Amino acid sequence: MPRVFNFSAGPAMMPESVLRRAAGEIADYGGTGMSVMEMSHRSKEYVALFEGVERKLRAAMSVPENYKILFLQGGATLQFSAVPMNLLARKGKADYAVTGFFAKKAYRCGQMYGTVRAAVDTGDYYAVPEQEALDLDPDASYLHFCHNNTVYGTRWPYLPETGGVPLVCDMSSSILSEPVDVSKFGVIYAGAQKNMGPAGLTVVIARGDLLDVPPLPGTPDLLSYKAQAENGSMMNTPATYGVYLLGLVLDWLAEQGGVAAMEADNRRKAALVYEAVDQSPVFACKAEPRSRSRMNAVFSSGSDETDGRFIKEAAARGMVTLKAHRATGGVRASMYNAMPLEGAERLAELIRAFNS
Ligand SMILES: *Cc1c(COP(=O)(O)O)cnc(C)c1O
Numbered sequence: 001m002p003r004v005f006n007f008s009a010g011p012a013m014m015p016e017s018v019l020r021r022a023a024g025e026i027a028d029y030g031g032t033g034m035s036v037m038e039m040s041h042r043s044k045e046y047v048a049l050f051e052g053v054e055r056k057l058r059a060a061m062s063v064p065e066n067y068k069i070l071f072l073q074g075g076a077t078l079q080f081s082a083v084p085m086n087l088l089a090r091k092g093k094a095d096y097a098v099t100g101f102f103a104k105k106a107y108r109c110g111q112m113y114g115t116v117r118a119a120v121d122t123g124d125y126y127a128v129p130e131q132e133a134l135d136l137d138p139d140a141s142y143l144h145f146c147h148n149n150t151v152y153g154t155r156w157p158y159l160p161e162t163g164g165v166p167l168v169c170d171m172s173s174s175i176l177s178e179p180v181d182v183s184k185f186g187v188i189y190a191g192a193q194k195n196m197g198p199a200g201l202t203v204v205i206a207r208g209d210l211l212d213v214p215p216l217p218g219t220p221d222l223l224s225y226k227a228q229a230e231n232g233s234m235m236n237t238p239a240t241y242g243v244y245l246l247g248l249v250l251d252w253l254a255e256q257g258g259v260a261a262m263e264a265d266n267r268r269k270a271a272l273v274y275e276a277v278d279q280s281p282v283f284a285c286k287a288e289p290r291s292r293s294r295m296n297a298v299f300s301s302g303s304d305e306t307d308g309r310f311i312k313e314a315a316a317r318g319m320v321t322l323k324a325h326r327a328t329g330g331v332r333a334s335m336y337n338a339m340p341l342e343g344a345e346r347l348a349e350l351i352r353a354f355n356s
Helices: 016-024 044-061 075-090 101-113 208-212 225-230 240-256 258-279 304-316 341-353
Strands: 067-072 093-098 115-121 143-146 167-170 187-191 202-207 296-299 331-334
Touching (some): 016 240, 075 093, 075 208, 101 115, 258 296
Parallel strands (some): 093 143, 167 187
Antiparallel strands (some): 296 331
């Protein structure tokens, strides 16, 4: 079976060369006679690999020295708890921008830990609010926002201006897809399974001084950023193989020209698909143009039957997992870094050819 163009929102496509390289060293990593999967996380070989991946990620995102990089587990969803547990005590309250499915989940979860307020709730989630629409508390511990709203297919076209309140960002579906100025953030976190590798690994990038405030009482050590940072993310067994695969993805990313090259590619792929949708007499995209995601293009004909037929026709042409999230219905084409340009070209072609 040839490789398909997999438009899954996550777990998502990985670069084929990465999969082949991993296959090539599956049973013997670097002449050790064992798989990375079989290696002690405390072994000299594995610790060297682990530290190398951290360096590669720091280089890829230009993460400043005063930021800690943590390799954790539990997915982005566990960070919905870890963020308030670690940061809410600073000022005792926090703001959340509620702009989509996961942003709302993070907000709801935050409410269990203390005084948490919606700085904005846009309701229909097809447009990211303007700065003026944010009702920000200058004395909040942080403002939480979700950079790319995976379900509704929107992306913040700017970084919220908070006047010194740390920005905490769920970047699960856009990390490494474009350059970001990490120094503008307090914390960035992401589940790996969209743009970084397989599920099971969660990356947290946190400004060092934010870890000086003790976490809320009862915070498990495994969820404490400070404890994890002090132990090099090795308080217990980390997601060893996932970290290794992230390293291969970062090698691939560097060969492609890094995050700036990714942004150029991702803009091209998204433009192809949105142009085809905008010109189609059948489909429409609800996301407001300035808020459109480059990672997840969500569109619909307005008829489940027609959308279903499109999804079926696409699958017959090797383009799979196009069914959108139940919250929106319709079609969702997720095009992370590893989606080849050809996938977007073929999808745009089918959108143009498709008649209701
Ligand atoms: C996928 C996703 C999540 C959930 O990630 P898990 O790793 O499954 O917990 C959270 N936020 C965003 C923006 C996502 O895209």
